[in-house]
Amino acid sequence: MARWARPALSAFRPWRPAGWRSLFTEVGDVLGEGRQGPSGRTDMVATSLWGVRTAPCAVGLAVLNSSITGGRRPISFSASASSIFGSGGNSKKEKLFLQDIVELIQARACQRVVVMVGAGISTPSGIPDFRSPGSGLYSNLQQYGLPYPEAIFELAFFSHNPKPFFTLAKELYLRSCRPNVIHYFLRLLHDKGLLLRLYTQNIDGLERVSGIPASKLVEAHGSFASATCTVCQRPSPGKDIWADVTEDRIPRCPVCTGIVKPDVVFFGEALPQRFLLHVLDFPMADLLLILGTSLEVEPFASLSEAVQSSVPRLLINRDLVGPFAWRPRSRDVVQLGDVVHGVERLAELLGWTQELQDLIQQETEKVQTADRVL
Numbered sequence: 223m224a225r226w227a228r229p230a231l232s233a234f235r236p237w238r239p240a241g242w243r244s245l246f247t248e249v250g251d252v253l254g255e256g257r258q259g260p261s262g263r264t265d266m267v268a269t270s271l272w273g274v275r276t277a278p279c280a281v282g283l284a285v286l287n288s289s290i291t292g293g294r295r296p297i298s299f300s301a302s303a304s305s306i307f308g309s310g311g312n313s314k315k316e317k318l319f320l321q322d323i324v325e326l327i328q329a330r331a332c333q334r335v336v337v338m339v340g341a342g343i344s345t346p347s348g349i350p351d352f353r354s355p356g357s358g359l360y361s362n363l364q365q366y367g368l369p370y371p372e373a374i375f376e377l378a379f380f381s382h383n384p385k386p387f388f389t390l391a392k393e394l395y396l397r398s399c400r401p402n403v404i405h406y407f408l409r410l411l412h413d414k415g416l417l418l419r420l421y422t423q424n425i426d427g428l429e430r431v432s433g434i435p436a437s438k439l440v441e442a443h444g445s446f447a448s449a450t451c452t453v454c455q456r457p458s459p460g461k462d463i464w465a466d467v468t469e470d471r472i473p474r475c476p477v478c479t480g481i482v483k484p485d486v487v488f489f490g491e492a493l494p495q496r497f498l499l500h501v502l503d504f505p506m507a508d509l510l511l512i513l514g515t516s517l518e519v520e521p522f523a524s525l526s527e528a529v530q531s532s533v534p535r536l537l538i539n540r541d542l543v544g545p546f547a548w549r550p551r552s553r554d555v556v557q558l559g560d561v562v563h564g565v566e567r568l569a570e571l572l573g574w575t576q577e578l579q580d581l582i583q584q585e586t587e588k589v590q591t592a593d594r595v596l
């Protein structure tokens with residue numbers, strides 16, 4: 223079992239005293255498409271991103287939320303949600319099951335669903351998991367002559383030798399992966415007006431390809447959808463690099479000849495600015511859906527604790543992970559096993575199966591002709 227770690231709050235610059243105004247100014251900027259650097263990054267530095275699990279800190283995201291809800295952004299459940307959640311002082315905290323979640327959705331008592339996803343929703347599309355032994359990307363990286371596997375996502379190594387990263391990018395690109403039933407289930411959730419936001423750790427862009435609009439996405443670890451010159455910071459569309467990458471050339475900036483790097487978050491790099499949306503989204507959520515993630519990577523993983531304690535959390539995953547294992551809540555629902563089967567089961571209980579199949583058929587035809595993100 224992976225060790226659970228609190229987020230490294232030292233990485234959050236706005237956490238310093240008097241930093242709240244700065245934090246909310248930045249969130250406002252994200253929402254208003256305001257001030258943003260060329261690569262769209264925040265001041266949060268992902269010092270603990272990509273799997274570092276030992277960053278203890280006495281203060282967690284729960285404190286962040288209580289600060290917000292205490293004076294800045296009160297939660298307002300609908301009447302039906304309040305009665306079902308029992309949000310009063312004498313709330314009855316009976317155990318929930320998958321059917322209960324289904325009924326909450328059907329009754330529209332849950333209509334601000336926040337979703338967190340990880341590599342487990344991409345593997346059914348043929349994207350290898352970065353960390354699975356044997357089949358994972360790390361295991362396949364030995365051919366690139368890296369000093370250690372993680373170096374492929376380190377800026378210092380990339381500046382010295384970008385070849386392994388672009389070889390890996392080419393391998394992913396040539397696989398021509400497509401969204402699977404899980405992505406389309408989430409798209410359906412959006413189409414029905416139930417998706418508040420989808421937070422993904424995946425860099426494959428399949429959420430976009432499935433038709434979920436960018437405004438509903440937070441790609442916490444970046445994506446290949448855009449790229450930035452590592453020297454002059456000139457931004458460019460991600461698709462501009464693929465002609466070079468598929469011919470085994472290093473993409474260069476047309477202005478300064480610096481290496482152009484896709485906006486995938488490397489170790490030590492700033493998180494995308496949109497990640498700041500979590501301070502608004504999670505306190506507003508009335509259902510948290512977590513799919514296919516080991517909840518090991520910070521600061522992403524701690525978001526699973528950032529919803530109100532009265533809010534149901536549904537985990538559909540191969541294993542019991544994170545706080546579902548070590549600090550379960552009374553309203554947690556866990557559906558263990560194959561993630562595709564779990565999502566199909568949920569769709570079936572919701573009565574969405576036919577709609578989902580129709581959507582997949584319609585979108586598959588589109589994707590075959592559309593521009594790919596990766």
Ligand SMILES: [Zn+2]
Nearest residue numbers: 451454475478
């Ligand atoms: Zn440049």
